[in-house]
Structure formats: C-alpha cells, structure tokens
Amino acid sequence: MIHANENYLKIQASYLFTEIAHRVKAHQDAHPEAKVIRLGIGDVTEPLAPAVVAAMHKAVDDEASRETFRGYGPEQGYPFLRDAIAQNDFRKLGVDVEPDEIFVSDGAKCDCGNIQELFGRNVKIAVPDPVYPVYVDTNVMAGRTGANSGGRYAGLVYLDGNAANGFVPSPDDLDADVVYLCFPNNPTGATATKTQLQEWVDWARGRKALLLFDAAYEAFIRTPGIPHSIYECDGARECAIEFRSFSKTAGFTGVRCGYTVVPKGLCAWTEDGSPVELRPLWTRRQTTKFNGCSYITQRGAEAVYTPEGAAQTKATIDFYLENARIMKEALRGLGYDVTGGTDSPYLWVNVKGESWAFFDRLLKEANVVTTPGAGFGRAGEGYIRISAFNSRENVEEAVGRIAKVLG
Numbered sequence: 001m002i003h004a005n006e007n008y009l010k011i012q013a014s015y016l017f018t019e020i021a022h023r024v025k026a027h028q029d030a031h032p033e034a035k036v037i038r039l040g041i042g043d044v045t046e047p048l049a050p051a052v053v054a055a056m057h058k059a060v061d062d063e064a065s066r067e068t069f070r071g072y073g074p075e076q077g078y079p080f081l082r083d084a085i086a087q088n089d090f091r092k093l094g095v096d097v098e099p100d101e102i103f104v105s106d107g108a109k110c111d112c113g114n115i116q117e118l119f120g121r122n123v124k125i126a127v128p129d130p131v132y133p134v135y136v137d138t139n140v141m142a143g144r145t146g147a148n149s150g151g152r153y154a155g156l157v158y159l160d161g162n163a164a165n166g167f168v169p170s171p172d173d174l175d176a177d178v179v180y181l182c183f184p185n186n187p188t189g190a191t192a193t194k195t196q197l198q199e200w201v202d203w204a205r206g207r208k209a210l211l212l213f214d215a216a217y218e219a220f221i222r223t224p225g226i227p228h229s230i231y232e233c234d235g236a237r238e239c240a241i242e243f244r245s246f247s248k249t250a251g252f253t254g255v256r257c258g259y260t261v262v263p264k265g266l267c268a269w270t271e272d273g274s275p276v277e278l279r280p281l282w283t284r285r286q287t288t289k290f291n292g293c294s295y296i297t298q299r300g301a302e303a304v305y306t307p308e309g310a311a312q313t314k315a316t317i318d319f320y321l322e323n324a325r326i327m328k329e330a331l332r333g334l335g336y337d338v339t340g341g342t343d344s345p346y347l348w349v350n351v352k353g354e355s356w357a358f359f360d361r362l363l364k365e366a367n368v369v370t371t372p373g374a375g376f377g378r379a380g381e382g383y384i385r386i387s388a389f390n391s392r393e394n395v396e397e398a399v400g401r402i403a404k405v406l407g
Contacts, residue, residue, distance in 0.1 A: 007143045010153070016133050016375035017041050020359075027363050037398045039327075039386050040369040042186065042345065044251045046319065048300070049312035052250060055303035059296040070295040075287045077104025077259065081298045084305040085259060089244065095231045101263050101279065103286055104293050104301075108216050108245035108258040112180075113138035114289075115212060115241065115260070118281045119178060119268065126157035126176035128169055130187055130373060130380035132214070135180040151378040160379050161188060167339060167348070168192045171203035179204070181230075182214035184221060187376045187385040188348040189340015194227050201230070204239035208269065211236075216245040216258075219317055221343045237263040241278070248345065250304045250313045257293050257301045320345050323395045324388035330399045331386075334406050345388040348373070355381055366401035 020040055028036060047053075062068040076082070082099035090097035105111050112134055116125075125144055127135045129152075136156065139145060146154025157176045159169035167190035171179075181200065183192040204211050213230040221228055230240045242261040246252035262282045267275040303309040324341035331338050331349055339348040351358040355372035362368045362384075373383030388395070 005141070005143075007141050007145075010140050010145065010147055011137060015137070016371070019375070020369065020371065023360070023363065024369055027367075031367075034367045036363075036367045036369060037390065037394045037401075038369040039388075039390060039395075039398055040371045042248070042387050042389060043253050044248060044320075044389050045391060046251060046316050048251050048255070049304070049309055049316065051303045051306055051309035051312055052300045055309075056296050056300040059299035062299075063296065073292045073295055073298070075290055075292045076100075076283065077102065077293065078295065078298050081302045082259075084302050085244075088305045088310075090229065090231065090261075093228060093232060095229055096237070097231060097261055097263070101261055102259050103262065103282060104257065104259045104298060105286075105290065106256040106258070106293050107247060108214060108243040108260075109134055111243050111258060111260045112212070112214060114285070115282070116142055116144070116178070117285055118278055119210075120271075123177040124157060124175065125155075126159055126174060126179040128161050128180065128182070128185075129158040129378060130161060130167075130376035130383070131180070132182060132186050133376065135212075136377075151374075158377070158379075161185075161190070162379060163337070163339075163350070166190055168196050170196070171200055174203065176209060177207075178210045178212060180212045180214065182216070183227075184217040184340075184344040185346075186214075186217065187346055187371065187373070187380065188383075189342075189344035189346040190348070191221065191223070191226050191343045194225065194232060197227055197230060197236075198233045201233040201236045201239060205235050209239065210266075210268065211240040213240050213242045215242055217248055217344055218244070219249040219313070220321060220345055222321065223343050226343060231261070231263075238266065241266070246301050246304065249317070250301070250309075251316065252297075252301070255297055255300060257297050319392075320388045323390065323392065326395055327386060327388065327399055330403060334403060336406075341388065347386040347388070349384050349386060350382060351384055353382065355384055358384055362402065362405065366398070366405045368398045368401055 082102045085102050086097055086099045125139050145156050161167035161169050167188040218228040230236045230242050245258040262279045266278050328338050328341040337350040341347040355374040359372040371385040373380030
C-alpha cells in the first residue's frame with residue numbers, strides 16, 4: 001500500500017493565489033463583459049529590458065553553433081553571472097560576498113522552500129505574520145508542524161507584525177532556531193532599518209540561530225540608509241542566508257532566475273554539538289537535485305548589470321513605484337491607512353473590516369482584483385495587499401473605480 005505524505009493534509013485551504021484565481025474566474029464567468037484589472041498577485045506586466053532581450057537572443061545564437069553551444073552548465077551558476085552578482089549586488093555596497101558563495105537558481109521561491117532540507121526535523125521555526133505563504137507551507141509539507149488551529153500551525157513560532165511595530169517584529173524573548181525575514185516585506189511593503197536588522201543579527205549570533213533573509217524586493221529601495229542586504233550588518237555572515245530574485249528586479253517572473261548566498265563558515269550543529277558548514281550541504285543539495293538555470297536565462301540576467309541593462313531595469317522599477325505612489329495617495333485621500341508603496345511595489349491597506357469581504361466587494365463592484373490580508377496569516381486580517389504591477393492606464397482606471405465604490 002502506498003502511503004501519502006499526510007503533512008499535506010494539514011494545509012487547511014488551497015494556496016492563497018489559487019483561491020483568488022477561483023473567485024476571479026467565477027466573477028468573470030458570471031460577468032463576461034467586465035474588464036477586470038488585476039492588482040493582486042505580484043506578477044510584473046512590463047516587458048524585459050532591451051539589453052536583456054538582446055543578450056538572450058545572442059545566447060540563443062550561441063546554442064545554434066557547435067563552437068559556442070552549451071549543454072549542462074554548473075549547477076551553482078555560470079562564473080560570468082556569479083562574478084557580476086558579487087561585484088554589483090554586494091561589493092558596491094562594501095559587502096564581502098565571494099562568487100563561490102552565490103548559487104544561481106530558477107527563483108527565490110524555490111530556494112526559500114528547499115533550504116529547509118538542510119535542517120534537522122526538530123529545529124524550531126519562526127515566521128512573521130503576516131507572511132509570504134511559502135515560508136509556512138513548505139515547513140508544513142516537511143512535517144515540522146502540528147495541525148492548524150485558528151489559522152496557525154502548532155510547532156511554528158509566529159512573529160506578529162502590526163501597525164504598532166511598523167510591521168517589523170523584533171526578536172525580544174524569542175525562542176527559535178531558524179527565522180524567516182523579508183524586507184522590503186511581502187506582503188506589507190514595510191522596510192527595516194539597519195538598526196532593526198542589526199538587532200536580529202546580534203540575537204541570532206548570540207543564540208547560534210539562523211536568519212533566512214528574503215531580499216527579493218531590494219531593488220525597489222529608494223530611501224537612503226535602508227539596507228539592501230542583511231550582510232550590511234556586522235556579523236551577518238555568521239548567521240544569515242540571503243535570497244535574491246530577478247523576478248521583480250528585471251521582470252523575470254516568467255523567465256525564472258534568482259540566487260541564494262550561503263557564506264563560507266556559516267554553520268549549523270549536529271545533535272552532539274559539532275559544527276557543520278552549510279555551504280557544502282547546499283552545494284550537495286543543488287548538485288544532486290538541480291541541473292542549473294539555463295545558459296540563455298543566465299546571459300539575460302548578466303545583462304541586468306551592464307550600464308544599459310541597469311538603467312533600463314531601474315526605469316521599469318521607477319515606473320512601478322510611480323504606480324504605487326498614485327494608488328497610495330488616492331487611498332489615503334479616501335481615508336485609508338496605507339503601509340508600503342515607497343520602497344516596495346506593495347501597498348498594505350487597513351480596510352477597517354474583514355479582508356475577504358473587502359476583496360469580494362472590490363472584485364464585484366469595481367472589477368479590481370486585490371489580495372486579502374487574511375491569506376497571509378491571522379495578523380493580516382483587516383488588510384488587503386495591492387500590487388503596483390500593471391500599466392499606468394490600468395492603475396489610473398482602477399483608482400477611479402475604487403474611489404467610486406469607496407468614496
């Protein structure tokens with residue numbers, strides 16, 4: 001008899017964005033004439049930068065010639081991309097990250113889920129609430145939690161983010177071994193100061209704990225002094241793994257490319273207290289279970305760091321941030337408290353009521369799709385997330401529709 005992994009049965013509802021898709025489809029089936037504007041899922045809408053497209057076209061031509069053809073590549077990523085990442089994403093910040101500490105993948109989402117394969121079954125996991133669902137669900141699937149009760153899983157430690165703490169939890173009195181952090185935050189759009197991140201690093205070093213730092217949205221930071229990397233904090237190399245993504249930075253949501261930094265010397269421990277370096281473990285995991293991101297994709301990612309590519313991708317991010325500003329000003333003008341939208345493509349809106357009901361109201365009355373905060377955890381109830389990823393025309397039309405419904 002084949003036994004199922006019953007940990008999957010603990011997940012109480014379908015994946016958040018699957019449920020949203022079901023509701024939107026039902027609405028469209030009932031109202032086929034409606035023009036629905038999607039400001040929910042964080043998928044980009046603007047095309048790839050011309051420099052990226054040109055590099056990928058050239059890479060396709062490389063694959064058409066025996067002299068330049070590439071087959072299996074290094075599972076950790078081609079040196080040309082790892083070198084570009086180390087130089088542009090870290091050394092320019094004055095941060096010490098070496099190319100062989102960078103592992104190129106098909107996206108930060110996969111890495112955030114896969115990284116917990118390196119840890120023992122008995123480690124205590126802490127997650128923010130509200131939270132990107134992947135952090136929680138992958139640990140449920142792996143059997144690190146008990147049952148779900150009241151919207152939370154037994155065995156997980158939840159770090160409440162709220163208006164009082166600016167949606168940046170602190171490690172005060174925290175008992176955990178592994179902590180997921182995400183800044184700029186998905187879903188709240190909140191950012192953490194260097195002082196706040198340093199507090200987390202100091203806590204982790206003192207406890208021999210590990211920080212899993214998701215920096216997928218760092219390219220949206222415009223406020224001076226806000227850290228782009230956890231490694232800007234003293235001692236972070238001793239206690240942190242960082243995830244990055246080209247999905248929002250360069251529009252690679254459909255192309256798929258990201259990377260993870262695992263510093264040399266970063267350790268976990270065996271049951272008897274012996275140190276085990278994590279970088280060789282992640283290397284072995286990737287070489288065993290992953291064949292690497294495609295050569296064509298990595299050439300496209302490399303082009304992001306050229307002068308032309310950097311200027312073009314920055315212009316696209318600035319375009320999304322202007323979308324966010326337009327929506328934030330409009331919502332505040334309607335009397336709503338809004339977090340994010342300044343150094344982040346997400347707006348976190350206090351709707352003064354039940355989040356799924358507000359989602360349904362905007363869908364049915366304004367034909368606008370958002371994301372209900374309750375889908376990001378118990379502390380997300382009473383909020384919706386709005387994404388700035390869309391055309392200017394759609395954003396302005398959506399603002400007008402929302403104002404008509406809520407005004």
